[in-house]
Amino acid sequence: MRIDELLDAGRSGEPIFSFEFFPPRTPEGEENLYAALRELRELGPDFVSVTYGAGGSTRGKTIEIVTRIREEFGLEAMAHFTCVNATTDDLRATLAQMQEAGISNVLALRGDPPQGQDRWTKTEGGLEYSRELVELIDREFDFAVGAACFPETHLDAVSPEADLDYLKAKADAGARFLITQLFFDNGVFHDFVARAREAGIDVPIIPGVMPISDYAQIARITTMCGATWPEHVIGELEARKDDPAAVAAFGVSYAVMQCADLLAHGAPGIHFYTLNRSPATRAILSALRLWRPWDAERTGLGEARKPPAPAA
Template identity: 70%
Template sequence: MPRISELLGGDDPTFSFEFFPPKTPEGEENFKHALTELAPLDPSFVSVTYGAGGATRDKTVEIVRHIKETHGLEAMAHFTCVGATTDELRETLAEIREAGIDNVLALRGDPPRGQTEWVASEGGLEYSHQLVALLREDYDFAIAAACFPETHIHATSPEDDLRYLKEKVDAGVDFLITQLFFDNQLYYDFVERARAVGIGVPIIPGIMPITSYGQIKTITGLCGATMPEHVLGELDARQDDKEAVAEFGVSYATMQCADLLAHGAPGIHFCTMNRSPATRAILSALRLWQPWDARRTGLGEPRRPPVGA
């Protein structure tokens, strides 16, 4: 099975799903159902997150192994350096390698619950580029990293954020996945700025379909993602009707993804929140429409930012 880095850059875009390790019996059922419903869509790959502070490290590895062995899908483990020494990181990386996992998303990680500031563990790593360097020097993984079209919430400036991103990429990153965003111009502008500083790897947009008014308000508040005023107005008008919010969310995400693909994005990484209906509807529509083939769809020659390596 090809590694994720080998799937990028072809004629067709990649489609991928992000899951998180469930914490409750109900969550387990939701996850199993979502995986069962989404696996037949034949995604290019899936990824599995860590909990805050690396709380689900062992479960992440277990789930990725299960996805590969049971469903035959290429899978990627998120991996952070929170709460671990370098030796402990190496132990986990050995487990990942022994599990037959070939793809890792390298992250510094968020502070454990109850902590507001990130502090490196004694004997551990402080920066994500150090983690990337460790992976590249000593392990044969395809390496992904995160990037932030609206700038990381803890960055001192957009320029510093890009400088740190370039350090990560120069350390050995194969491709990038963005944090969620709701205005495509933010992605296009970010890609242009990244290319201008010498970042040449593929940059996959991360898309979260809006399915719940309260949930999206909470998530955007935590990560700092903004929402266009006209989109916010449509959501506010529907906030008391859950079905109307979800229907609008699917429609908006479908249009958002179609525009991205028509303008050269290398793929779409869906944040599923361990639910299947929205992602299934969006991906099914995109595959019927094929907006990346502008000549066939009549969209005209798209403006193509240099998103590929």
């Protein structure tokens, strides 16, 4: 099923939940991936997504995994797709291959610079911007096209305002939904959505959440993507950094609270960055489904951000 259709159906009140995986580099890693998929499948995700390797290095593997997820696991799957190391004809050929495989959903991305390069430069005969890729897919193929967005502003953007202008151009070009970069401060997300709506971006914006499971790993990832930490979270992690089990337990607790707040205040769903692991994501999603924080009438959580009633 197309993800834009899933989101339309979810507007009746039930959020959608999705998991992101990456193509493993080794047979052992591939075995771990499919083990995680088997465990997470029991949670009934609305869709899963599979990333591209750096420089488009796992293009074929991404398509193989997405196809297997659909056929063997019975889950809807989305392929990430970038402009890196590909001419426009190459892009068209890969998109045709995806379409032939029965894939319905594509996340259109510019991609990171190829390995060994510090700055992005387009491939000769290729595309320079993700907006151009969105346009190409929307114009020539029948996919539900998603795009990425950055609550804390893309690292290459000259300003938050310019980043939003570019995001609107992607939505206008045919992106039917947006998935955010990971973040840990919900205030950043709520502010970003408000600014996006003011800018005329009206497509669903799905928050991307990465459970904290390893202190050093999450510090490295956030440094790479520019995500910031609330001060109180830094303090809690510092207090546990020498106890991996305590870090992981705190990570699950924090992600449950983070997701509950997002869902209580209108997020259409949650996209979990799983790092090809299942325990944390299983615990978080199970807790959310028991709690149902999006059901404001039952929980009252949604009242927190509503403005006070005017005085009589």
